[in-house]
Amino acid sequence: MFNAMKWVAGAFAAGAMMAAPASAETRVTYKSAKAGTSYYQMGVQVAEAMKTGSDGNIIVTVEEGQGSVQNVMEVRARGGDYVFTTPPVLVKLAQGGKAMFEGKSDPSFNDIRALFPIPSLTMHFVMSADSGVNSFADLEGKTILLGKGSFGAREGEKYLKLFGLEGKVQIADAELSNAVAALKNGQIDGFVTAGSWPAPNVVEAAASAGVTVLSLNDDQVAQTKRTRLVIPAGTYAGQDQDIVTTSLPVVAYTTTKMDDETAYQLTKTFWENKAAMAEGAPWWGGVDTGLMSNITGKIHPGAVRYYNEAGIALTEGQM
Structure with a gap:
């Protein structure tokens, strides 16, 4: 009887020790x-x-x-x-x-x-200050890096078509990881990236090269069928106005x-x-x-x- 009671007590104590961490x-x-x-x-x-x-x-x-x-x-x-x-x-x-x-x-x-x-995944159309691009209408004849296979690349290509720029913009054949260096070297006029904001590559480009991040008007936002998002002024170096863009x-x-x-x-x-x-x-x-x-x-x-x-x-x- 004593041994049985001792076994039950020991089993109960072991069970309690095992249960304590799980509950905490x-x-x-x-x-x-x-x-x-x-x-x-x-x-x-x-x-x-x-x-x-x-x-x-x-x-x-x-x-x-x-x-x-x-x-x-x-x-x-x-x-x-x-x-x-x-x-x-x-x-x-x-x-x-x-x-x-x-x-x-x-x-x-x-x-x-x-x-x-x-x-949210936030769209950024990032143009060098030297490109003189301030709106999507100004993109004609410019060289843009979209990257490959990403949401941002697919979305960027879609927007160019929606806004009547298909075939009017030169698409750079390079990876997005090279975008900031290519922008600084003048190899491209701009790049498209999608990610959280502030986007690290946009922060780097704005601080080192000077950029303009394009805004979409209400009609353009509606065409994309994406969610409207506003990036507040001052988010990036040299950005003195809110940026209206889209997000997923x-x-x-x-x-x-x-x-x-x-x-x-x-x-x-x-x-x-x-x-x-x-x-x-x-x-x-x-x-x-x-x-x-x-x-x-x-x-x-x-x-x-x-x-x-x-x-x-x-x-x-x-x-």
């Missing part, structure tokens, strides 16, 4: 972009902010992603600890089984829920497999530490509650709880 620590996988990109770096910053802001109770492991589509596809095999980033439009396409998700639909796509917005919103998502408390803590910790993140990485300064309107689908109930507590208005479709 939440582990999450954050799937972002390819290593070396700004969005992967953002993931690292989110992980650090979660650990600091939760006193070590939320541990985020950042995984390299192979693209936004793949991030969505992995929902099928992931559990409640999965957080990933993607544009809201891809979630809508996945849930509808359309475009790149045609024939690949899965019931788990309907369980995707948003947590919080992150910096990006959001951090999870699924209904995640429990409400974890989703609540992740969302709360993100917003409460966003200002501190912006001190070290200016692109977080472009994230505010105004971006909540870019979330076109449902938000996780745990995150909804935080937004209600914080007095942040949500639409009926988001809840």
Whole structure:
């Protein structure tokens, strides 16, 4: 009898020791972009902010992603600890089984829920000051570097067609990584890049060569069918006016497999530490509650709880 009681007590104590860390620590996988990109770096910053802001109770492991589509596809095999980033439009396409998700639909796509917005992919048409280009109409006859295979390259090519510039602009055959050096050397008149703002390559070009970042008028924004975004004056060296451009919103998502408390803590910790993140990485300064309107689908109930507590208005479709 004594030995049996001793065994039960020992088992209970061991179980308690094993359970304690699990209740105190939440582990999450954050799937972002390819290593070396700004969005992967953002993931690292989110992980650090979660650990600091939760006193070590939320541990985020950042995984390299192979693209936004793949991030969505992995929902099928992931559990409640999965957080990933993607544009809201891809979630809508996945849930509808359309475009790149045609024939690949899965019931788990309907369980995707948003947590919080992150910096948007923002279009920049960057022209050297020496080029004399101040509007899209001035681009005719100029040499532009679009890069290859990226969202910015595809979007830049689309805009040239939309604005009647197809065949009227010389497209440089070079990688975007060479853009700033080529601009400074006079090999190109400008380049197109898409990323969070302030964009590091635009910051470098503005500081070292002097640039004009083109604005779109309301009609041009409407033609692109993208989200209008304003880059405030003073963001880049020599920029004395706001820049009106377009963007592709990006959001951090999870699924209904995640429990409400974890989703609540992740969302709360993100917003409460966003200002501190912006001190070290200016692109977080472009994230505010105004971006909540870019979330076109449902938000996780745990995150909804935080937004209600914080007095942040949500639409009926988001809840």
